[in-house]
Amino acid sequence: MNASPRPSPTTEPGTGRSALSRRGFATAVIGATAVTGLPAATAQAATARAGSATPAAPGAFDPRDWTSVRDQFALSRDYLQFSAYVLASHPRQVREAIDRTRDQLDADPIAVGAGFVDEDRSLEVRTSLAGYLGCHADHVALTDSTTMSLALLYGGLKLRPGQEILTSEHDFYATHQALRLRNQRDGTPVRKIRLYGDPARATTDEIVSRIVRALTPHTRVLALTWVNSDNGVKLPARAVADALREVNARRARADHVLLCLDGVHGFAAENVTMEGLGCDFFATSTHKWLHGPRGTGLLWGKPEHWPLVRPVIPNFSREGYEGWVGGRDPVAAPAILGTPGGYHSFEHRWAVPEAVRFHEMIGRARVTARIKSQAALLKDGLRRLPGVRVLTPDDPSMSAGVVCCTVEGWTAARAEHELRAAHRVIATETPYAEPHLRFGPTVVTGPEQTAKVVRAVAALR
Numbered sequence: 001m002n003a004s005p006r007p008s009p010t011t012e013p014g015t016g017r018s019a020l021s022r023r024g025f026a027t028a029v030i031g032a033t034a035v036t037g038l039p040a041a042t043a044q045a046a047t048a049r050a051g052s053a054t055p056a057a058p059g060a061f062d063p064r065d066w067t068s069v070r071d072q073f074a075l076s077r078d079y080l081q082f083s084a085y086v087l088a089s090h091p092r093q094v095r096e097a098i099d100r101t102r103d104q105l106d107a108d109p110i111a112v113g114a115g116f117v118d119e120d121r122s123l124e125v126r127t128s129l130a131g132y133l134g135c136h137a138d139h140v141a142l143t144d145s146t147t148m149s150l151a152l153l154y155g156g157l158k159l160r161p162g163q164e165i166l167t168s169e170h171d172f173y174a175t176h177q178a179l180r181l182r183n184q185r186d187g188t189p190v191r192k193i194r195l196y197g198d199p200a201r202a203t204t205d206e207i208v209s210r211i212v213r214a215l216t217p218h219t220r221v222l223a224l225t226w227v228n229s230d231n232g233v234k235l236p237a238r239a240v241a242d243a244l245r246e247v248n249a250r251r252a253r254a255d256h257v258l259l260c261l262d263g264v265h266g267f268a269a270e271n272v273t274m275e276g277l278g279c280d281f282f283a284t285s286t287h288k289w290l291h292g293p294r295g296t297g298l299l300w301g302k303p304e305h306w307p308l309v310r311p312v313i314p315n316f317s318r319e320g321y322e323g324w325v326g327g328r329d330p331v332a333a334p335a336i337l338g339t340p341g342g343y344h345s346f347e348h349r350w351a352v353p354e355a356v357r358f359h360e361m362i363g364r365a366r367v368t369a370r371i372k373s374q375a376a377l378l379k380d381g382l383r384r385l386p387g388v389r390v391l392t393p394d395d396p397s398m399s400a401g402v403v404c405c406t407v408e409g410w411t412a413a414r415a416e417h418e419l420r421a422a423h424r425v426i427a428t429e430t431p432y433a434e435p436h437l438r439f440g441p442t443v444v445t446g447p448e449q450t451a452k453v454v455r456a457v458a459a460l461r
C-alpha cells in the first residue's frame with residue numbers, strides 16, 4: 001500500500017523528476033511495515049472476523065469479549081470511567097505502535113521516514129481513515145484535532161463578500177471562536193439561531209424547519225455540531241442535508257448552502273459513512289470515541305467542495321515542495337494541500353491505523369450498540385430520579401453516547417467532584433456558559449457500571 005504512488009490520478013503532479021530523493025520514501029515504506037506491524041494486525045483482524053471458530057489464545061485480546069476490550073486500556077480501575085471519551089486513553093495496540101515508532105524516531109528519525117515529506121506514512125493514515133469513513137484518501141486532510149480542522153475550514157473557505165455563515169446558539173467554543181476569528185479577519189457575517197426549545201424533546205421536524213426558515217439567499221455555510229457536547233442532542237444530519245438539497249436545487253452552484261459539521265462526538269460512536277451522513281465537510285479528532293492517538297484529527301470534504309478551502313498552513317508534501325522549487329502553485333488533491341505541514345508527533349499520527357483496526361476488530365456496529373444501550377440505561381435510570389433533569393433526548397436517532405443532566409441543588413462542578421470523590425465515578429462538567437453534568441458510556445464501561453452511576457447520582461443529596 002505504501003509503496004504505490006498516490007491512489008488517484010488527480011494527485012499525480014506529472015511534473016517530471018522529483019527534486020526530493022526517493023530513498024526517503026522507500027525507507028518510509030520499510031519502516032511503516034516494521035513499525036506498525038501491519039501483517040500481524042491484519043492477521044489479528046482476520047482472526048476476529050473468523051468468529052468462534054478461532055478462539056483467542058489465553059490472555060490475548062479477544063475483541064468479542066468486553067472484559068478483554070476493557071483490559072486493553074491502562075485506565076485506572078479505581079474509578080468508573082464515564083468520561084473516557086473526552087481525551088482518549090490508548091488501547092494496548094495503539095500504545096505499542098506509538099512506543100515502537102517513538103523508539104525508532106529516537107534512534108534514527110530519518111531512517112523511519114520522518115523526512116521533510118512523510119507522505120508514504122501519511123497516505124497510510126489517510127487511507128485507513130478513508131476506509132473508516134467510506135470515502136477516498138484524497139479527500140481526507142490530517143490535522144491535530146477537531147479544533148484545528150474547524151479553524152482550517154472556517155478560516156480557509158472562500159466566500160464572496162456578503163455571503164454569511166449560519167450557526168447555532170448551541171454550538172461549542174471551537175466552532176463559535178473559529179467563526180468569530182473569521183468575522184474579525186474579513187467581516188464575514190455570522191448569525192446564530194436556536195435549533196430547538198427543550199433539547200430533551202428536540203425533533204427532526206423542529207430542527208429542520210427552524211434551519212430552513214433561517215436560511216437567506218446570503219447563507220452559504222451552515223456550521224453545526226453533529227452531537228452536542230452540552231446536552232447530547234444529535235442533529236438529524238441526513239434530514240438537514242436532504243432539506244438543503246431541495247433548497248440548493250433552486251440556487252446557483254456558487255450559492256449552494258454547505259453543511260459543515262463538527263462531528264467529533266458522533267465519529268466512532270455512531271456507525272455511519274460520510275455518504276450516509278450527507279454533510280459537505282466533516283471535522284473530527286480520533287482522540288475521543290475512537291480512542292485514537294492523542295493529538296490526531298481529520299478534515300473530510302466532498303471532492304467538489306475541497307477547492308473552496310484555501311490552505312492556511314504550508315503543506316509538507318512532495319507536490320508542495322515541487323511547486324515551491326518550481327516557483328509555481330503546487331498541484332495536488334486539495335486535501336493533501338490542506339494538511340498542515342511542519343514536523344509532527346509522528347509516533348502518534350502514524351498509530352492512527354492501529355486505532356481504526358482496534359475499533360474494527362471489535363466491530364463498528366457492536367461498538368455503537370454497546371454505547372447506545374448503556375446510554376439508554378443511563379437516561380432511563382436518571383430520569384426516574386427526583387430532582388434530576390435529563391437534557392438528552394430518549395430517541396436513539398436524536399442522541400448518541402453523550403448523556404447530560406442537571407441535578408437540583410447541585411452545580412455541575414460540585415456534582416462532578418462529589419461523584420469522583422465519594423462514588424469513584426468520573427463524569428464531567430460541560431465546558432459551556434451554563435455547565436451541565438455529563439456522562440459518556442464507551443467500550444470501557446458496561447451495563448453494571450451504568451447502574452452504579454445511576455445509584456451514585458441518586459445518592460447526591
Ligand SMILES: Cc1ncc(COP(=O)(O)O)c(C=O)c1O
Binds near residue numbers: 144228262264265285
Ligand atoms: C463539540 C466539541 N468539538 C470539539 C471539541 C474539541 O475537540 P478536539 O480536541 O478534537 O479539538 C470538543 C471537546 O473537547 C467538543 O465537545
